[in-house]
Amino acid sequence: MDTSGIKAVVFDCDGVMFDTAQANRKFYNEILKCFNKPPLDDEQFQNIHMMTVTTAVEYLFPEMDDHRPVYEMIKSIGYASVIPFMLMEPGLLELLDNLKQAGLVRGVATNRTNTMGKVLIEHKLKKAFDIVVTASDVANPKPFPDQLEKIMDAFALLPRQIVFIGDSIYDQKAAESAGTWFIAFKQPGLQAHAHAVSMAEVGELLKLSKYNS
Structure with a gap:
């Protein structure tokens, strides 16, 4: 996976940001x-x-x-x-901070609808993302690429300037259809450009180590 041109990192919610x-x-x-x-x-x-x-x-x-x-x-x-009862993935806050320091767009693409706002408020993540796209914000939810395409349009990005981190076949197919990079999180059976089992490993894949304290 070539990380040199990446300008945005997009997270799925359930199973990636949180153990739900x-x-x-x-x-x-x-x-x-x-x-x-x-x-x-x-x-x-x-x-x-x-x-x-x-x-x-x-x-x-x-x-x-x-x-x-x-x-x-x-x-x-x-x-x-x-x-x-949603358990935040260890290292998420640190990764989000490193992404901010690196000047990368931080996004969410989730098939949640009206609950996502409550999740961000409850877990104090309201200001941690530059864009949050839910199933209710697009015509078609994942596995369609609409959410990732909406993020691309919002920041004038090309597909290969986005990394999407997901844990389901829906996420994999959305990334494939949108043409973005895909990191499979804790799901070795998914087809992906890279696999990770922790947020620290995601940071390593994205070559963010220089931003770690």
Whole structure:
């Protein structure tokens, strides 16, 4: 991976910036419980981890023609209740600071929708990013390239001037379609230009060591 021309580093949220397994499982299990359905099995959890809320609801409640009761329950319970259970990836703050010192654009491309703002506020990351693009900001969520293309347009960047860090096949396909560099985070099975298992390793791949204190 040639890092010499990189001008922006874009992060997926769930599974990259945060370990959201406990929070997401807790939230969706609460919804399922309200409709007398069993808790998520491992396959279901792996799938909803990549999905927008809309797609997840359709996936978990295929027998329902009208999903309005589910959305009403989601609104009633509110994702904010489980945001504190999201665990920030160690080294994220240091990496973001190093990216800022290096003069690189810091972005987020996530299939979250209206919960992303609450996540950033709760974990004091509101000012840590130059641009945040959610599924509700574009016509098509990941695996489509719309989010990455929106970031490119916002900063007049070429595809190879962006590195996208993700952990799902949706992220991989979005990067492939957009033509950006892709770092797979803690997912050795994904096809990527590079793989990393920690934020420190991402920093090394991006040759940010000179900014470390």
